[in-house]
Amino acid sequence: MKNAAGAKPIYIQIAEWIETEIIDGTLSADEKVYSQYQLAEQFNINPATAGKGLTLLLDKEIIYKRRGLGMFVASDGHEKLIAKRKEETLHGLIKDLLTEAKLLGVDDNQLVAMIEMERKKSGEGTS
Amino acid sequence: MxxxxxxxxxxxxxxxxxxxxxxxxxxxxxxxxxxxxxxxxxxxxxxxxxxxxxxxxxxxxxxxxxxxxxxxxxxxxxxxxxxxxxxxxxxxxxxxxxxxxxxxxxxxxxxxxxxxxxxxxxxxxxxxxxxxxxxxxxxxxxxxxxxxxxxxxxxxxxxxxxxxxxxxxxxxxxxxxxxxxxxxxxxxxxxxxxxxxxxxxxxxxxxxxxxxxxITDLQDMYVKLVGKEEKVRAHVVERSSFGSQVNGSFIEVLVKNTFTMDEQARLNEEGITIVPVPANDAYVALTSGSKGGIDDVFNSATTD
Structure with a gap:
């Protein structure tokens, strides 16, 4: 999971990894999140760095702290993350898509048609 | 303590x-x-x-x-x-x-x-x-x-x-x-x-x-700019660069991370990507004696 090419700071990678665990349902609402020591062992990193990743999620109120018990997934953590990914990731992808379309001279109608076609293809593929 | x-x-x-x-x-x-x-x-x-x-x-x-x-x-x-x-x-x-x-x-x-x-x-x-x-x-x-x-x-x-x-x-x-x-x-x-x-x-x-x-603060001190050489060069003249590497028409330049949100957006629009660096790169930037990288040694040799 440590990618050298992107080289995102490791604590951000830790936060994103936990986010994905929450989005895909591995961790559900009010479930206990891994401690900084578990994360440190698992990813071979300093516990303070792992703690920084957890702090990121605490600040965004995706997880919450229960004194002496550890960190837990916020009841609306899943929704928050979905909204955030829509806002950040999806919008980013759409922006890239529009830039590329402009470069290639593909207009909006063509673009929508292409999206429709792609959806049909993948729809057939899964059914 | x-x-x-x-x-x-x-x-x-x-x-x-x-x-x-x-x-x-x-x-x-x-x-x-x-x-x-x-x-x-x-x-x-x-x-x-x-x-x-x-x-x-x-x-x-x-x-x-x-x-x-x-x-x-x-x-x-x-x-x-x-x-x-x-x-x-x-x-x-x-x-x-x-x-x-x-x-x-x-x-x-x-x-x-x-x-x-x-x-x-x-x-x-x-x-x-x-x-x-x-x-x-x-x-x-x-x-x-x-x-x-x-x-x-x-x-x-x-x-x-x-x-x-x-x-x-x-x-x-x-x-x-x-x-x-x-x-x-x-x-x-x-x-x-x-x-x-x-x-x-x-x-x-x-x-x-x-x-x-x-160590996370050290990582945050530097970033790499990756993009078309002439576009990146236009930006780095104002900032000191700590080594660069040219790959075809693309260039990677290591600079201090002092970009504002607006500047980041502008760089993105010009097709320049801002990439976080591992602590090792930041360390090299902080400890290298002079500006520039090993490539510059060979560049100046040909222009002299």
Whole structure:
């Protein structure tokens, strides 16, 4: 999971990894999140760095702290993350898509048609 | 609590000679795992020996557990310095050395020592002076780990170890540190191997400390700009660049991370990507003597 090419700071990678665990349902609402020591062992990193990743999620109120018990997934953590990914990731992808379309001279109608076609293809593929 | 304190420390090996450490000031908190990082010959080992009380300062003051470490029983009893000059009696077998270490170190973890000893396939009746360089350092590292000293110092512990042993050693160090938190100093030339293990970095350059703090702060100080050469060049003239690499029409430039949100957006629109860098790149930028990278040496040679 440590990618050298992107080289995102490791604590951000830790936060994103936990986010994905929450989005895909591995961790559900009010479930206990891994401690900084578990994360440190698992990813071979300093516990303070792992703690920084957890702090990121605490600040965004995706997880919450229960004194002496550890960190837990916020009841609306899943929704928050979905909204955030829509806002950040999806919008980013759409922006890239529009830039590329402009470069290639593909207009909006063509673009929508292409999206429709792609959806049909993948729809057939899964059914 | 503060474990180590340097107040205006200067060290030169001969009076009047150039000083290895120059008016150095820093303090290290208890139970932090700190990497002591720097290029060859900047004074890392001197700094570590001063902390362990093996040598004396020329001027200034070193405090370890609130005491001057030189000639301090308290510091000696609570500190271990592991490096490749550790010497043991040539009359003792490795097994006997471990037994003596058990007698000597108050917190000695005999079970851990035995398990590491077996894992790294040492022969109980072998003698330290007959071990290979890598094996010697592996044995020294076992002593360093199992001693569980409140202040544990590893000076280039992995010299001569093969890749597999190095990885195993660092993993053992991390696991033991999680189980028994203590103040640890670790030096290595391979920052990329240890950066994830560290909480703080103490960067040494020309006998001074240009950076001391969380490794994540060091990473955040620099970014790489990647994009079409002419576009990137237009931006970096205003900022000092710390090395660049050209790949076809694309260029990667390492710069200080001082971009505002607006600037970042503008860079993105121009097709320039801002990429975070590993601590190692930031370290190279902070410790390289002159601006530019190795490529520039060859570029100027052709234009002269």
């Amino acid at each position: 503060t474990a180590i304190e340097f107040n205006n420390v200067t060290k030169s090996y001969q009076s009047g000679a150039h000083s290895v450490l120059n008016h150095m000031n820093f303090s290290i908190q208890e139970n932090v795992l700190t990497g002591v990082i720097g290029r060859n010959g900047v004074g890392k080992s001197t700094l570590m020996k001063l902390i362990a009380g093996h040598i004396k300062v020329s001027s200034g003051e070193v405090r370890v557990f609130s005491e001057n470490p030189f000639n301090s029983l308290k510091v000696s009893a609570n500190t271990i310095l592991v490096d490749d000059t550790m010497s043991f009696s040539d009359k003792l077998t490795l097994q006997q050395i471990l037994k003596e270490a058990d007698r000597f170190y108050a917190n000695w973890d005999a079970r851990l020592a035995k398990r590491l000893f077996d894992f790294f396939s040492f022969h109980p009746f072998a003698h330290h002076q007959h071990l290979s360089k890598g094996k010697k350092n592996t044995f020294n590292a076992i002593i360093g780990l199992a001693a569980h000293c409140p202040l544990t110092i590893f000076d280039e512990p992995t010299t001569g170890m093969d890749t597999v042993v190095r990885k195993d050693f660092y993993r053992a160090l991390l696991k033991d540190y999680i189980a028994h938190p203590r103040t640890i100093l670790l030096s290595s030339h391979h920052l990329e191997e240890i950066e994830d293990l560290l909480e703080d970095i103490l960067l040494v350059r020309d006998g001074t400390i240009p950076f001391h703090g969380p």
